[in-house]
Amino acid sequence: MASVWVSTKGTVKDFPGFSAGRDAEALRKAIKGLGTDEDSVINILTQRSSAQKQLIVKEYQSACGKDLKDDLKGDLSGNFEQLMVALIMPPAYFDAKVLKKAMKGTGTTESILIEILASRTSNQIKEIGNAYCTVYGKSLGDDISSETSGDFRKALLFLANGRRDDSSKVDEQLAKKDAEVLYNAGEKKWGTDEDKFIDILCLRNFGQLRLTFDAYKSMYKKDIEESIESEISGNLEDLLLAIVKCARNTPAFFAERLHKAVKGAGTDELTLTRIMVSRSEMDLLDIRAEYKKLAGYSLYSAIQSDTSGDYQTALLKLCGGED
Known part of the structure; x- marks a missing residue:
């Protein structure tokens, strides 16, 4: 069965000539002894697919009688440790x-x-x-x-509850109808009917939502984002705007979050780790392209200038290259 976590747009793919036994043994050697061979750990954990890493974890457990996660935690520290541990989790x-x-x-x-x-x-x-x-x-x-x-x-x-329609079916008539419902629930009335926004934005598939946003724009001469910003506030506003962004362009949504994480004083390493790990097999290639469009420089160079040490080395490997 194909994993719902893997696509062709990831930077991390199945490693050719993979052997779980060989990798488990190499990790054991890298972690054992005085000091850790970080390069070996990085090369293995950033260059194997998640499915392959699950096999390594099993193999490590049966060969060493120990949990790879515990050994990594015992041997590494800080952001680098968090990144390596995240990489071996499904x-x-x-x-x-x-x-x-x-x-x-x-x-x-x-x-x-x-x-x-x-x-x-x-x-x-x-x-x-x-x-x-x-x-x-x-x-x-x-x-x-x-x-x-x-x-x-x-x-x-x-x-x-996973109630969003995941299909790729789209319907022009429904888009017009939904656009009208959204307009009537927000711009047109005194007060806002949040339920209607929630129903449509949380249940329709992304393709259908894009059609609805286009219909909304052509019918009411306004972007749906503007209406959400003027009609809704607080966390709900943030959530609905995030859904609109993801429906329009998920990689752009993540590129923006990564940009925020490394821009300015101090780096938000938790966000950096989370997105780099969770998108590495999904759409990191697209995120890189969107990042360059947004920032004017590559994600690779942003990581280079904002991180250091083994953490930096591992992130650059995950990033997969300069754009």
């Missing part, structure tokens, strides 16, 4: 962990909930939900319910 489990962390403790990191739930397909979200349940013994929906509120919660739950 994608759905990595997203589940990120979501859990975003909701833990006081205050919820809404921007992370928004980033993941707005950008993943329904099939991916179903796998994340299963992973979440397996690891935490609770449903993702229950945690979202207890950590968020109001219309924002309602929209997140629509998304977390």
